[in-house]
Every structure is written in C-alpha cells, then in structure tokens.
Amino acid sequence: MGRGRVKAKETGLGLYCHVPFCASTCDFCAFYQEKPHRKDLDRYLAGMEKELAWIQPDRPIDTVFWGGGTPGLLPATDLKRLGEAVLEFAQQQPLEWTVEMAPSTVKPDKLKLLRDLGVNRISMGVQSFQESFLEGLGRLHRPRQIYQAYDWIRVAGFENVNLDLMIALPGQTVDDLKNDLEEVCRLDPEHLSAYCLTFEEDTALWVKLSQGKIKQDIEKDADLYEFTWEFLTDAGYDHYEISNFSKPGFECVHNLNTWKMKEWIGIGPSAASQYRNIRYSNAADLDVWLDQTESDVKNRCEVQLLTEADLLEDTIIFGLRMGQGISLNELQQRFPQAPMEELRTFFVSLETDGLVTFENNDRAKLTLKGKLLADKIAVEFLGLAG
Ligand code: SF4
Numbered sequence: 154m155g156r157g158r159v160k161a162k163e164t165g166l167g168l169y170c171h172v173p174f175c176a177s178t179c180d181f182c183a184f185y186q187e188k189p190h191r192k193d194l195d196r197y198l199a200g201m202e203k204e205l206a207w208i209q210p211d212r213p214i215d216t217v218f219w220g221g222g223t224p225g226l227l228p229a230t231d232l233k234r235l236g237e238a239v240l241e242f243a244q245q246q247p248l249e250w251t252v253e254m255a256p257s258t259v260k261p262d263k264l265k266l267l268r269d270l271g272v273n274r275i276s277m278g279v280q281s282f283q284e285s286f287l288e289g290l291g292r293l294h295r296p297r298q299i300y301q302a303y304d305w306i307r308v309a310g311f312e313n314v315n316l317d318l319m320i321a322l323p324g325q326t327v328d329d330l331k332n333d334l335e336e337v338c339r340l341d342p343e344h345l346s347a348y349c350l351t352f353e354e355d356t357a358l359w360v361k362l363s364q365g366k367i368k369q370d371i372e373k374d375a376d377l378y379e380f381t382w383e384f385l386t387d388a389g390y391d392h393y394e395i396s397n398f399s400k401p402g403f404e405c406v407h408n409l410n411t412w413k414m415k416e417w418i419g420i421g422p423s424a425a426s427q428y429r430n431i432r433y434s435n436a437a438d439l440d441v442w443l444d445q446t447e448s449d450v451k452n453r454c455e456v457q458l459l460t461e462a463d464l465l466e467d468t469i470i471f472g473l474r475m476g477q478g479i480s481l482n483e484l485q486q487r488f489p490q491a492p493m494e495e496l497r498t499f500f501v502s503l504e505t506d507g508l509v510t511f512e513n514n515d516r517a518k519l520t521l522k523g524k525l526l527a528d529k530i531a532v533e534f535l536g537l538a539g
Contacts (some may be wrong), residue, residue, distance in 0.1 A: 165215040165410045166428075168239065168247075170201065172224040173423030175440055180291030181319075183353035184438045185423040186222045191440065197421075198234050200446035204420040204435075207451055211429075213495050214243035214418075216407035217250040225254030229266045236270035249406045251315070253343045256294040259302035265308035268430065274405075276315040276346075277307050282336040286322050289390075290350075291357060301338055313403055315344035320381050321374035322350055323358075323367040330377055331384070331532065338388045338393070343403035347381050349374060375525050382524070389464070393476040395519075395527055410470040414464050432457040465491050468535040472529045478509070478518030499537060503530065 174189035174197075175182075187193070191456055217239055227235070232252075240246070251274040252267055259277065267275075281287055282296050316337055339344060352359045352369065361367045361382060382392055389397035394412065397405065411427075419426040423437035433453035436442045445452050451481060458464070465488045472479040481500070487492050500517045503509040508523035508530060519527060 165406065165415055166210060166212050167216040167218065167407045167410050167417035168210075168214045168243065169407075169417055169419040169424055169426075170217070170219045170224075170235065171419065171424040171435075172219055172227060172235075173197075173422045174221065174226050175223045176226060177293055178291070178357075180289070180357035181350055181353070183356055187439050189226060193443075194202060194231055196443050196447070197439070198231055200443055201235055201420055202238045203446045203449075207237050208242075208420075209420055210242070210244070210418065211375065213245040215248050216312065216410065217243065217247045218407045219252045219393070221253055223255045223258055224252050225258035225263065229260075229262050232263060233266055235329070236272070240270065249274055249313075251405065251407060254302070256298040256302040258377070259305055261305050264305055264311070268309055268311070273311070274313040274315065275311050276317065276344075277302060277306070278317045278406075279337070280317065280319040281322065282333050285321075286325065286329070289323060290319065313344070314342045315346060315405065316340065316342045317346045317348065320347055320349050321377050323369070323378065327377065327380055330380060334381060334384045334388075338385075343400050345385060345390060345398040346396055347385070347398065349378060370505065378525065381494050381523065382521075391476065395524055397473040409460040412475060414468045414471065427459070430459045430462075432459055461488055461490055464488070466535070469496075469534060473509075473517070473519055473523075473530065473534075474527055476518070478512070478516045480516045482515050495537075499534065 171185075173186050174194070176188070177184040178186065182244075184378060219235075224232075245483070250270075252272050252277045254263075255278050264275075277299075279299050279313070280290055280292055282299065285294060287295065296513040303314070303316075318333055318337055320331075321465075350358070352362050358367065362369060386392055387400045389400065391401060391404075392398055393404050394408075397408070399405070407417075416428050417426060418428050422435055422439050422442040426432070433456045436445060436452065436454060444450075462529045465484070468487070469479060469495070479500075481493065484491055484496070500509060500511070503517070503523065504511060506522060508526060509517045509519055511517055519530075523530065
C-alpha cells in the first residue's frame with residue numbers, strides 16, 4: 154500500500170460516509186449521532202448500500218472519508234460490509250481513504266481489516282492528553298488508550314495519521330496546552346487538526362457556560378491559538394488551513410477539495426453533498442433516513458441549486474482560511490463573471506487594516522491578526538456580497 158499522500162487534484166470527486174453512532178455524547182458535541190443497537194446497525198448498512206446504488210457517479214471516486222459519529226465503533230464485519238460497498242461504488246481504489254476512530258474503538262482486528270480494504274489514513278480524536286480535560290469534555294477515553302491506539306495504528310502499517318486536538322478548553326493554561334502540543338509532536342503524526350472548543354447551543358458544556366459553572370476568556374483563547382500555531386509551525390508542520398497542520402504532502406485531500414468547493418457525494422443520515430451544481434443534505438434523523446431508504450424515497454433536504462455567485466462566495470470564505478490564500482487571477486479564471494474590481498477593493502481594505510498581505514500583487518493571505526479575526530472577516534465579506 155502507498156503512503157497515502159496524494160497530490161490535490163483539481164477535479165477530484167469525494168465520497169463522504171456518515172456513521173451516526175457514538176457510545177455516548179461528548180459534552181461539547183452538536184453533531185448528529187445516536188447510540189448503536191444491533192438491529193439499527195443492520196438496517197443502517199442496508200441503507201448505505203441502497204444510497205450507493207441510487208447514485209451513478211460520473212467519474213471515479215478519488216477520496217473517501219468516513220466520519221461521524223464514530224465510524225470506528227462499527228464491528229469489523231460491519232466495516233468490511235460498508236467498505237466493500239464503497240469500493241464497488243468508487244470504481245477504483247481511492248487515492249485517499251480516511252476513517253475516523255475514537256481511541257477507545259481502535260482495535261488490531263479492525264485496523265487489519267481497514268488496511269486490507271485499502272484505507273490509508275486514520276484520523277483519531279485525541280482532544281487532550283490530560284485526564285482532567287478529557288473528563289471535562291465528557292470523552293470516554295483516557296490517555297493510556299490514546300498511546301495504545303496510536304501504537305496499534307502504526308503497527309498495523311498506517312503511514313498517514315491525523316490526530317485531533319482541542320484548544321481553548323475551560324481552565325486551560327498555556328502550560329497545559331504546551332504539554333498537549335509536546336506530547337502530540339512526540340507521537341509525530343503526519344497531520345494535526347487543532348480546533349478551538351466552541352460552545353454549541355444545547356450541548357452539556359453550553360449549559361454549564363450559561364449557568365456560569367465554566368467561563369470563556371476570549372482574549373486568553375486568542376493567546377492559546379497563537380501559541381498553538383507558532384508551536385506547530387516551529388515543529389515543522391505546515392499551517393495549511395486555519396485549524397489544520399500537516400507535514401509536506403500530507404494535507405487532507407478530501408477536505409481540501411471540499412474547501413475549494415469541488416464536488417463530493419455524502420451518504421448516511423445528515424450527510425451533505427455538493428454534486429452536479431446542487432447542494433443538499435440527507436435527513437438528520439436515523440429513523441427518518443431508514444424509513445426513506447427502506448421505502449425507496451430519495452428525499453433531499455436543504456436543496457440549493459448552486460450559481461456561480463454561490464460558489465465564488467464560498468470559495469473566497471474557505472479559501473481565505475487556507476495557508477495558500479486566494480489568487481485573484483485564479484479566481485477570475487474560474488469565475489469569469491466575478492466582480493474583480495470590487496473584490497480587489499475588499500482585499501486591499503483588509504491589507505490596509507493589516508489583515509492580509511499580497512504575494513506577487515495577486516495572492517491574498519491572512520496575516521496572524523487576520524487569522525485571529527477570520528470569522529469576522531467572513532461575516533464582513535458576506536455582508537458585502539449579500
Ligand atoms: S465521539 Fe465525536 S461525534 Fe461522537 S459524541 Fe463525541 S464528539 Fe460527538
């Protein structure tokens with residue numbers, strides 16, 4: 154098997170499979186997920202096969218991403234069944250095939266099975282190496298399970314591994330964060346995602362925040378992001394997207410294609426698709442989705458016919474978050490109708506405010522200050538575009 158590093162292709166078609174099962178709900182989580190029951194698993198797998206049979210992709214699938222939920226929670230026989238259905242659909246061995254696994258679900262038999270299928274990238278949700286923070290997040294795993302799982306992943310032969318870390322945790326100091334970053338660098342994964350904790354409405358942490366049991370300190374959080382970005386860059390990782398870092402050649406191609414507004418097909422409850430100029434999602438409810446697949450109802454939610462203006466807008470918003478920034482020339486070539494003068498004026502105003510720099514008078518890249526204010530810039534841009 155190859156190293157799992159592939160060049161980002163301009164015309165990639167991705168397949169996202171949502172596995173909506175989790176053993177318990179983490180305190181920060183707002184993703185759609187359910188506790189698994191055997192009868193639901195069988196119906197779910199049959200539904201995934203049905204959805205794949207409904208769609209005839211117009212080109213082979215380049216990248217596959219199994220996310221959740223916790224895909225690694227599926228027993229090995231179920232992973233095999235889903236994997237074989239995906240391979241048949243893909244029309245080729247995918248160049249990059251990622252499976253998300255929680256440390257407590259990583260087992261040697263599952264890893265061997267995934268390797269045999271052709272999975273070449275494992276993404277593991279570590280969040281923190283410190284027990285007290287894991288407890289505070291409501292995560293089921295403990296630090297020793299992270300080390301054991303990582304060891305098994307490497308022994309199984311995976312050479313492209315992502316670890317997810319969470320930053321700006323309640324009560325986290327720079328020293329706590331430094332400890333996590335040192336630990337993650339010692340493990341030496343090819344890819345790292347460092348997401349800041351967000352308090353999504355109706356999650357257990359959001360309730361604690363609204364009751365004043367935990368506090369958020371936005372200024373301190375900004376210091377923690379800055380510290381993380383500098384630490385990981387110094388450690389040799391390329392900060393290729395605002396929350397993502399990789400060693401050269403190990404960027405997540407599936408996600409890059411999504412951020413570049415290419416095309417992907419999503420299957421499973423709540424999965425979103427962007428295919429043949431239509432954006433849509435599946436019902437975010439296992440029972441509804443099961444009823445639909447079992448009765449052959451191809452019901453799509455939030456259907457949006459994509460115009461060039463929609464794609465241009467999203468390409469700019471997501472493009473600004475990427476380390477390589479946005480080339481105005483490339484934008485003009487891809488979107489001939491784009492209002493280039495207005496766009497240049499917008500970027501120049503960001504430059505005046507010290508939020509972007511221009512490379513070769515063409516490529517706009519966020520500065521450190523710009524990265525810290527990326528969400529605000531996106532809102533400002535949407536106001537301008539809307
Ligand atoms: S494992 Fe992931 S999807 Fe499941 S509850 Fe935790 S954060 Fe949410």
